[in-house]
Amino acid sequence: AQSVTQLDSHVSVSEGTPVLLRCNYSSSYSPSLFWYVQHPNKGLQLLLKYTSAATLVKGINGFEAEFKKSETSFHLTKPSAHMSDAAEYFCVVSVGGGSYIPTFGRGTSLIVHP
Amino acid sequence: DAGITQSPRHKVTETGTPVTLRCHQTENHRYMYWYRQDPGHGLRLIHYSYGVKDTDKGEVSDGYSVSRSKTEDFLLTLESATSSQTSVYFCAISERQDFVFAGELFFGEGSRLTVL
Numbered sequence: 001a002q003s004v005t006q007l008d009s010h011v012s013v014s015e016g017t018p019v020l021l022r023c024n025y026s027s028s029y030s031p032s033l034f035w036y037v038q039h040p041n042k043g044l045q046l047l048l049k050y051t052s053a054a055t056l057v058k059g060i061n062g063f064e065a066e067f068k069k070s071e072t073s074f075h076l077t078k079p080s081a082h083m084s085d086a087a088e089y090f091c092v093v094s095v096g097g098g099s100y101i102p103t104f105g106r107g108t109s110l111i112v113h114p
Numbered sequence: 115d116a117g118i119t120q121s122p123r124h125k126v127t128e129t130g131t132p133v134t135l136r137c138h139q140t141e142n143h144r145y146m147y148w149y150r151q152d153p154g155h156g157l158r159l160i161h162y163s164y165g166v167k168d169t170d171k172g173e174v175s176d177g178y179s180v181s182r183s184k185t186e187d188f189l190l191t192l193e194s195a196t197s198s199q200t201s202v203y204f205c206a207i208s209e210r211q212d213f214v215f216a217g218e219l220f221f222g223e224g225s226r227l228t229v230l
Binding site: 009030032034036043044046049051052090092094095100101102103104105106107 | 145147149154155156157158159162164172204206208210215216217218219221222223224
């Protein structure tokens with residue numbers, strides 16, 4: 001079984017300040033981990049993915065995430081928020097070797113203040 | 115962009131009527147998924163497919179059925195629509211990266227269904 005918990009339903013930051021969106025996962029096997037972003041009334045776009053040995057993953061638009069197995073975490077960070085980062089962010093876990101059923105967190109809404 | 119199209123993109127229907135949503139892909143990916151998105155719930159899996167004629171239930175499958183007769187098409191059917199099925203429905207596809215790691219999901223643009 002697998003599950004994912006996004007620890008904050010809403011995160012509010014000022015433009016130019018760091019962003020931290022937290023994600024914890026549970027998985028019986030080696031997980032594949034993803035972050036997706038959804039802008040209002042849009043589809044979902046891949047930000048980054050952990051599917052290799054490199055634990056620090058860099059994605060698009062300056063986002064990165066670190067896979068920490070001991071903490072079962074995959075937090076998303078960005079050094080400096082931009083107004084265009086305001087969106088819904090989803091953490092996803094999927095376990096390979098079988099039916100590849102991706103499980104979504106409930107999402108974190110990122111609000112960016114000018 | 116991955117070639118995934120959903121149809122219809124918008125539909126309004128009445129309680130008790132059947133509804134079919136179609137997902138068509140041109141990527142030849144093995145895995146296909148139907149999710150529904152509702153505020154506060156993220157995306158919840160309805161059904162998924164791991165090959166032609168191979169499908170299985172997700173966490174919110176009650177009231178839904180699926181069929182996959184060709185690699186490229188995955189149909190979601192609401193046999194008798196209810197107001198609780200008002201939602202945005204997303205189709206997604208993926209392929210395995212290797213034996214250990216899953217590939218990323220590619221999404222359609224979504225189908226907004228309103229059941230009156």
